Amino acid sequence: MDNITDLSDFELDALKETANIGTGHASIALSALMNRKVNINIPQTNVVSVHEVYSQIARANETLVGIYSKVKEGMSGNVVMLLPIDCAFKLINHLNPAEGGLQKESLKDKDIIILKKLGSVLYSAYLSALANFFEQNIRFQTPSVVSTFGDSIIDFILVQIGEKEKVLLITINFDVEGTDIDGNFILLFTLNSLSPLLQRLKTKMGMA
């Protein structure tokens, strides 16, 4: 198969649409967990080289918590939820009210379990929307949680992605209404892995 280095307008529009649908599903799932309205912006969708990802993702100068998962079937890429560490602590307190009111200062194992479960719920919602759209099984690995600072968080977003790959980078900002919790969803898929999905979509629409 030839390497894909870019997408047509149709392909990009189709992927933007799937990003919108998936984000909608994920935000509904987060809203249900938080029992609050979750605001999301329109996804930013760009085709970039791996090296360009570093300049595309803001917040690299903060200490962040990343809940990330590798997509292991149906397409190739990583999905990541990035939260400033203070927001992660507030989110954990909200999801685990038994400890509500306690000022968290460090990320303990039980907190990591809560964040992993959150990631599972959100990525399942997002990726099942994509799976339905493309009529393709899409599975992801159990989320991992990492906290770091500087541009090293981007290394996690790019983990196991080839250096020379072109990727579709989707970034979505969100905030939870009535709280000061905000963060980013970042979805990164290799263009080559999207090829069969796009082909299926074209066939479905009578364009192939």
Next chain:
Amino acid sequence: MNIDINEEFKTNKTLLIVIPTKEYSETIMNLNGQLNSSFNRITYVSLNKLITPLRRSFEDNHLDLSKFYFVDAITKTAIPSPPDIPNCAYVPAPNDLTKLSIQITKALQTFDPDCIIFDSLSTLLIYEDNTITSQFIHALVNKVNAFGVRIIFTCLNGDKEKQLARELSLIVDKVIGIDE
């Protein structure tokens, strides 16, 4: 960034360097460059950056990788079975302080470093409170002193770190703050 590590090491064996976030990567690479020029055996304890991009950044900055032994406590959180890399020992996670301590001891015993750079205390503080972090650092400083090895700790200049730096000023020989 105007720290002269050789000059500092003339009178101090244990340093804590407090670095503004925006200058962190650049400062760390500058420190590594100075260590690379001055020493033949350096142990790099990485709690912050995955081993592959870390090694790549060393190569990009023309550092001699053969001089470095990595104790990597972050890569396994992303890649459970990372590739075997020469002069690299993995620790499962940055908050696994027992295994981190064991691997640093092994590095001291087998690699016999001239100097250790510990990147960074800020990552430890994400997972542990100040008391646990201070205790760990105290034990580590005692250990490296027993081996006669120099050590540099780095951290960001956040509020938690400033409190830790005050506590560690009694443990390390010198705390150096870098202005923004």
